[in-house]
Amino acid sequence: MRGVTLTDVALRAGVSQPTASRVLNGSARRPSPAVVEAVRRAADELGYISNAQAQALARSQTGLVGLVVHDIADPYFSSIAAGVQAEAYQRDRQVLLATTLRSTEQEIRAVNAFIGHRTDAIVLVGSRLNTDDGLRDQERLTGLLDRYRGLGGRVAVIGQPLPGTHTIAPDNRAGAAALAKALTAEADAPRQFVVLAGPPKLATAVDRTAGFLRELRREGIKPLAVVPGEFTRDGGYEAAQQVVASLNPQRRWGACIFAVNDVMALGAIAALREAGLRTPRDVQVAGFDDIPTLRDHEPGLTTVALPLQEMGRRAIEMALASDTGEQSVTRVSGRVIMRESTNPTANRAEP
Amino acid sequence: MRGVTLTDVALRAGVSQPTASRVLNGSARRPSPAVVEAVRRAADELGYISNAQAQALARSQTGLVGLVVHDIADPYFSSIAAGVQAEAYQRDRQVLLATTLRSTEQEIRAVNAFIGHRTDAIVLVGSRLNTDDGLRDQERLTGLLDRYRGLGGRVAVIGQPLPGTHTIAPDNRAGAAALAKALTAEADAPRQFVVLAGPPKLATAVDRTAGFLRELRREGIKPLAVVPGEFTRDGGYEAAQQVVASLNPQRRWGACIFAVNDVMALGAIAALREAGLRTPRDVQVAGFDDIPTLRDHEPGLTTVALPLQEMGRRAIEMALASDTGEQSVTRVSGRVIMRESTNPTANRAEP
DNA sequence: CCTAACGTGGAATTCGCATTCCCAATCGGC
DNA sequence: GCCGATTGGGAATGCGAATTCCACGTTAGG
Numbered sequence: 138m139r140g141v142t143l144t145d146v147a148l149r150a151g152v153s154q155p156t157a158s159r160v161l162n163g164s165a166r167r168p169s170p171a172v173v174e175a176v177r178r179a180a181d182e183l184g185y186i187s188n189a190q191a192q193a194l195a196r197s198q199t200g201l202v203g204l205v206v207h208d209i210a211d212p213y214f215s216s217i218a219a220g221v222q223a224e225a226y227q228r229d230r231q232v233l234l235a236t237t238l239r240s241t242e243q244e245i246r247a248v249n250a251f252i253g254h255r256t257d258a259i260v261l262v263g264s265r266l267n268t269d270d271g272l273r274d275q276e277r278l279t280g281l282l283d284r285y286r287g288l289g290g291r292v293a294v295i296g297q298p299l300p301g302t303h304t305i306a307p308d309n310r311a312g313a314a315a316l317a318k319a320l321t322a323e324a325d326a327p328r329q330f331v332v333l334a335g336p337p338k339l340a341t342a343v344d345r346t347a348g349f350l351r352e353l354r355r356e357g358i359k360p361l362a363v364v365p366g367e368f369t370r371d372g373g374y375e376a377a378q379q380v381v382a383s384l385n386p387q388r389r390w391g392a393c394i395f396a397v398n399d400v401m402a403l404g405a406i407a408a409l410r411e412a413g414l415r416t417p418r419d420v421q422v423a424g425f426d427d428i429p430t431l432r433d434h435e436p437g438l439t440t441v442a443l444p445l446q447e448m449g450r451r452a453i454e455m456a457l458a459s460d461t462g463e464q465s466v467t468r469v470s471g472r473v474i475m476r477e478s479t480n481p482t483a484n485r486a487e488p
Numbered sequence: 489m490r491g492v493t494l495t496d497v498a499l500r501a502g503v504s505q506p507t508a509s510r511v512l513n514g515s516a517r518r519p520s521p522a523v524v525e526a527v528r529r530a531a532d533e534l535g536y537i538s539n540a541q542a543q544a545l546a547r548s549q550t551g552l553v554g555l556v557v558h559d560i561a562d563p564y565f566s567s568i569a570a571g572v573q574a575e576a577y578q579r580d581r582q583v584l585l586a587t588t589l590r591s592t593e594q595e596i597r598a599v600n601a602f603i604g605h606r607t608d609a610i611v612l613v614g615s616r617l618n619t620d621d622g623l624r625d626q627e628r629l630t631g632l633l634d635r636y637r638g639l640g641g642r643v644a645v646i647g648q649p650l651p652g653t654h655t656i657a658p659d660n661r662a663g664a665a666a667l668a669k670a671l672t673a674e675a676d677a678p679r680q681f682v683v684l685a686g687p688p689k690l691a692t693a694v695d696r697t698a699g700f701l702r703e704l705r706r707e708g709i710k711p712l713a714v715v716p717g718e719f720t721r722d723g724g725y726e727a728a729q730q731v732v733a734s735l736n737p738q739r740r741w742g743a744c745i746f747a748v749n750d751v752m753a754l755g756a757i758a759a760l761r762e763a764g765l766r767t768p769r770d771v772q773v774a775g776f777d778d779i780p781t782l783r784d785h786e787p788g789l790t791t792v793a794l795p796l797q798e799m800g801r802r803a804i805e806m807a808l809a810s811d812t813g814e815q816s817v818t819r820v821s822g823r824v825i826m827r828e829s830t831n832p833t834a835n836r837a838e839p
Numbered sequence: 840c841c842t843a844a845c846g847t848g849g850a851a852t853t854c855g856c857a858t859t860c861c862c863a864a865t866c867g868g869c
Numbered sequence: 870g871c872c873g874a875t876t877g878g879g880a881a882t883g884c885g886a887a888t889t890c891c892a893c894g895t896t897a898g899g
Binding site: 140184186187188189190191193194197199201204208209210212215216218219222223226231232233234235236243249250251252253254255284288370403404406407410429430432433434435446 | 490491535537538539540541542544545550552555559560561563566567569570573574577582583584585586587594600601602603604605606635639721754755757758761780781783784785786797
Binding site: 490491493494495505506508509510513515538539541542543544545546547 | 886
């Protein structure tokens with residue numbers, strides 16, 4: 138039941154195991170052409186595939202990269218994962234994937250497993266938590282990652298900076314502010330805003346909310362409501378339902394809802410539609426992230442575009458960079474994209 | 489730079505390495521409580537994390553599962569991946585992810601890498617190819633997988649059966665036929681159909697097309713056109729553009745387009761919209777898969793629902809099942825879901 | 840009271856491969 | 870044509886943990 142080993146190949150080629158090793162798995166010393174040829178053929182005939190585990194043990198590096206996401210079915214994460222995949226493929230690394238379903242507990246389990254597998258690097262995607270519980274878990278996580286780095290592991294984070302790691306940090310605050318600015322800039326801009334703020338303990342959600350509100354304040358606008366909720370499609374849906382219920386749904390308010398991410402915005406639009414409110418005619422909606430899903434969504438959703446794939450790619454790049462730069466923060470800024478969902482004149486004509 | 493090893497722990501606990509091993513990494517023999525306690529504490533104090541690589545080498549099984557998908561950013565695959573993740577998590581396995589971007593070449597590379605890493609099982613998601621090239625590569629792939637199975641590896645496939653593997657096979661033909669039946673059943677059903685057939689070399693696409701056409705034939709309907717294209721959103725978009733260009737776009741045809749998967753259908757709807765044709769008022773559209781994206785799409789897309797997550801889950805289940813059943817085929821049938829996109833009376837009233 | 844069976848922890852070996860010596864053969868230089 | 874410098878391949882060792890086998894101490898049975 139055991140596979141073809143390097144020794145088998147060496148035997149067949151009539152050389153020693155170290156020589157076979159030198160031929161097949163890149164070494165500084167290249168044996169003579171004749172030997173190389175013999176070993177190559179033997180390996181071929183036997184269908185030798187080197188045992189990465191054994192190699193890892195001997196070299197003490199595995200060629201593995203760990204990727205931790207909240208939910209791989211969420212387009213935000215799967216886009217980033219695609220970027221990670223692409224870059225890992227380029228660099229001939231394998232990607233170990235873990236899904237946390239937004240539980241720090243599971244995140245820690247995942248990191249533990251990755252350390253156990255001695256991944257060369259770990260990429261953590263997703264926001265850190267701000268609660269006390271969150272902070273405690275956070276410390277556990279940080280401790281774990283510290284030890285990991287002590288062992289030579291590299292860590293990259295997409296989201297909020299984590300001490301001692303390389304971070305790709307979207308400028309959530311500025312992006313949200315820019316969005317608010319764009320929304321309030323136009324002539325017949327709405328003066329009423331609702332923010333679907335997501336979980337109060339999620340840093341990303343908090344930052345986006347803060348950025349948006351800051352800009353509103355600057356414009357002298359007080360938001361109608363700031364509604365917390367889950368960071369998911371259903372979270373957006375429920376929050377929007379709540380908004381509709383509480384805020385005089387009779388009349389078309391011509392207000393604008395900012396959901397702190399796109400999937401929430403999509404959920405919100407669905408809830409509004411079910412309540413008989415159309416977007417943007419009755420209510421305008423904007424999101425954040427520019428997930429690929431938006432491409433075919435009707436109405437087109439105004440949002441702040443983040444280069445998701447690119448972020449994934451960069452994370453791997455930084456994590457695998459040779460310099461030992463202990464820590465770094467790469468800010469990536471969002472680009473406001475105005476689409477139909479916040480165009481007040483879009484479907485005004487229709488009944 | 490090396491981590492805490494089992495020997496370190498043993499030393500600190502004042503026992504031998506095998507004893508520490510017995511305590512920490514499940515063995516049949518449980519040492520005495522006092523020893524267990526001592527070892528546990530030592531491990532804790534040192535922050536011991538067992539080296540999965542070394543364990544794998546010694547036990548000759550890695551706890552890894554390989555997952556090969558075409559494109560993780562595609563909701564079809566990411567949904568399946570979510571199912572795979574969930575089940576793998578349950579069983580305490582780590583998932584190695586590879587993306588092929590629809591190239592069999594890369595698929596083979598991925599499988600090779602997985603075999604190298606001695607994954608306990610490999611799950612292949614995505615349709616096989618039918619071309620000559622495809623068949624040749626296919627043979628290479630089959631050969632590889634055979635050797636893998638010879639080594640004790642388990643293989644599960646989601647899509648078309650591959651010799652010697654466990655297969656989760658959606659009943660594409662029957663699903664598409666059922667869809668056709670449902671579409672032609674209604675009173676004022678369309679009599680004109682166009683099929684966006686996807687790549688002629690992709691088995692899934694071919695089967696769905698065949699099933700659909702079969703049912704049309706049974707109804708005595710000859711399709712207006714069967715248009716090949718890529719199996720992607722853009723493929724659907726382009727194919728639809730082509731259809732619009734060739735098929736008298738002046739009048740609203742009241743025809744129905746069946747795209748062999750959902751993302752193509754979404755692309756098609758976008759193309760139609762850009763051409764000034766509305767769905768379903770002017771053209772009806774149906775897809776296949778029921779990807780989660782559809783939940784918030786307007787108009788709701790008629791489709792054949794596949795239990796994507798469940799399929800992923802089942803694939804892991806079968807791949808990791810203890811029985812040595814050499815090969816098996818689990819058929820999963822699609823459920824036709826009629827939504828607004830094929831409801832001819834939906835937005836007829838509007839201008 | 841002696842011996843056999845059992846329970847427990849340790850020494851040694853193994854997994855597959857990389858790597859560090861080490862030795863022999865070859866080469867070039869004078 | 871002799872000697873030191875290369876070169877090329879092999880023997881031995883180590884990576885970290887599982888496992889087999891052994892030795893020892895106990896306890897029970899006769």
